Amino acid sequence: MLILGIDGGGTKTEAVLLDEKARILNYRRGEACNVATLSEDAIAKVICSLLKDLSKVDIAVLGLAGAGRKKHLEKATRAVSRVLEAKQLIIMPDAEIALYSSTLFKPGILIIAGTGSIAYALDSSGNTYRCGGLGYLLDDEGSGYWIGLRVLQTVAKMLDSREKPSLLLEKTLEFLNVSTLDELVELTYSRLTVSDIASLAKIALELFEEDVYCRRIIGEACRELAQLAKCVAIKAGISSSTIFCQGGLFDSSTFTKLTELMLRKVFKKKIELKKPLFKPVVGALLFAWKKLGWDLDSLLVSLKNYSFLLNE
Template identity: 35%
Template sequence: MNICGIDAGGTTTRCILVNENGELLAESKAGPANYQVTGLANVAQEIRKAINVVCKEAGINEIDVLGVGLAGVISKEDIQTVKNNLLLIKQVKKCCITNDGEIAVLGAYAGEPGIVVVVGTGSIIYGLKENGVTVKIGGWGPLLGDEGSGFWIGLKALQAIIKTGEGRNANTSLSSILMNSFNIDDLEELVSFVYQDKLSREKIAALAPLVIRAMADGDQVAKQIIEKGCDELILMITAMAKKINYQKKEIAVTGGLFNNSPFYDLFSYKLKKLSNLKAINPLYPAVYGAILYGALRAGLNLSLKKTE
């Protein structure tokens, strides 16, 4: 018996294969796979790539159970569409699919109740109740949500430098920092760059580290943006804690932005001050949560064994 877990996200797809004892057999990576952004064909392609590598590395021909956490799946119809496609992969015998937030909370607490905050290109908060029911807050995408995310921070920074250029905002080093990053000279070029070149969500999110660095260097406009982003995330956490009657004093945090020390430090400080909660690292990364999700759906009792 083997179980394959896949964490398919907007930046990368990570895959691990374990045996029935939870021991690692193989692992691989593939490209980005967000159902809403890159589409079904791309999702299936990247997952196939990842599966082919672990099967070859482990010397097996079949995946007994495949657990997938996929960015961008929202409805039951989304999940069924992806599942039908993945079941066409000849190696896969059983397939279980959910969103990337659910596998994050499963991995963060090894299947125990808890709350996880995932902040990267987008933002989402997942809670796991005592009865095993999961609850989501956020994850509504760039037009309707993603507060506090890399995209949100990048977009607010772009809006801020336009206001500064028109005299509606305080002077900020972000103006030169962001325009230099695009190799442009003025706001008119910025507008063309954003709209005509259709600046992607990922490229806007990639501005977030520049904004965080500007904050660390003392830029007040950048600081206001980051503080507002942290406040929005904490509002979501507070709402989640009420929803699931959360009694613990820790919140697991994961995602690219939390790898940035100034952002993590400010968020942790505000979280403790405003909610009396402590930010902690997950017990296991989301890809292990995908393993656990697949095992649970298949009725298997699996103990995780992390090797990293």
Template identity: 30%
Template sequence: MKYVIGIDGGGTKSLLHMAKLNGNLILELQGGPTNLYAQGNEAVGQALKNLLGQAMEASGETIADCAAICLGSAGADRPEEHRALIGMIQGCGVTGTITITNDAEPVLVAASGKREGIVVISGTGSLAFGLDKTGKRTRVGGWGHLIGDEGSGYDIGMRAIQAAFRSHDGRESPTSLLELILKELEFDRVEQLIPFVYQKAGKQDIAALAKLVNEAYMAGDETAARILTDAINELYQMTRTIIKALEFENKEIALVCNGSVFGRIDYVYREFAKRVTDEFPLIRVVTPKRDAAFGAAQIALLSL
């Protein structure tokens, strides 16, 4: 039986969606990370081999009957990564159509059912991606936490730490963020934050502090409100750049908001959506109801 596969290739895990050619689900699986920036070529190649092997074993199908496969992963649409991933998938025995794209396009298709529109991601990192009906693609941001990721959970968390130190020094007005951060990390002194930031914490650890900014904002903290407003402004500017580049100003297209910041901080999602629709009233702001692996499978079906 012919089938398609969609893979959402993350930096900590990957999700696989296997479907019949009529779109009906065969199975869903979770496997190891398949993001080249997080793991490197050899590890990603092995993870793909393991994931596809699990799918064949669980479904009883053969890899030769895979009519099409789509892998969406951060940065995978760049030429070098694109070539490497195609080679890895072919090395697993896939002879059907292979589509490699970034991690945003499957989210767009999962939410809108179309390969046209905009995706804005604000999770640990941030990214804006747009695609028009002619296939023109535009991307803004997504440069990583050391260079960019403005408006992301990491950005919000790091700004909270910086504000806590500035408040502790007396350079800024008092904020509840310092107390909240120390309590969350079970620290007694502000100095304990230094080895945490420089030696221990990863991107996700810093991004996890974004929830404290929301907590402080809900309690009326002005510093927290400023941090969240700055994040909204950054995400809006990224989005506006996409809209202008693809001439979506007067088009009825979907703008998909995805990621933990949009999902867990209502103020950010609400005010971001308001800013977009106030300037571009025809744009429909939505959140995805299906995951990116489902969207990748839909892209695979559309490629046939």
């Protein structure tokens, strides 16, 4: 029996091959697999690169970035079917497998804050709920893009004499290698991508202690994320004192602590914000295992032995 789990994210893809005795047969990493932005051919190529000496599995569960929208899910299904033969093929958003790898199928909440942001919840009947994740124009509050755009706007206002210059101005201009408002405007509209803008979040995090603008931006981001979690908790009808977190912004302990504080305010009780033990790809394996009707505990015991499946 061959079980394949894949986590295709915006920066890399991970694939794990498992047998019915909960032994890992193979672990591979490949390129990013955002199905909203990649063509059908490109998706097939990424998946194919992970399947060396393998085209047939019994059950494959793939969590792919961008698969939350019907049109992209259909494209991904066509692409994957071209290169992978599976008795059962299940594709879902990457955030959903991350949810399973976090709560291990118990009711719970996961906040993800990287370039974008989203909150996901699982209730006791196994239903999932989401809040946010509508992309950089429509919301993604508290995400890296959201923070980075505010950094850009603040710096533009400083150069336009509408805000007092601060350390944030100096560091951002240095990072972007520009020196005037004209150059900043030119760069913004000609070359900065969504992920370039999101990368400015790290400047705001670095200057959190020293710069009042950064404190304000980061504080608002953490509050927005807490509200996202509250919204999904209400949708799912669950009340938990542990909330899981994932994504680049939570690599910062400042960011994590402040979000925990905001969660406490929003939920009006102490909430522990916790990094999941397992990486998202494990969520795909758990989902497949559960689908086969097998007991999760024995699988979990086995997977804990593979350090490459654990979050550092």
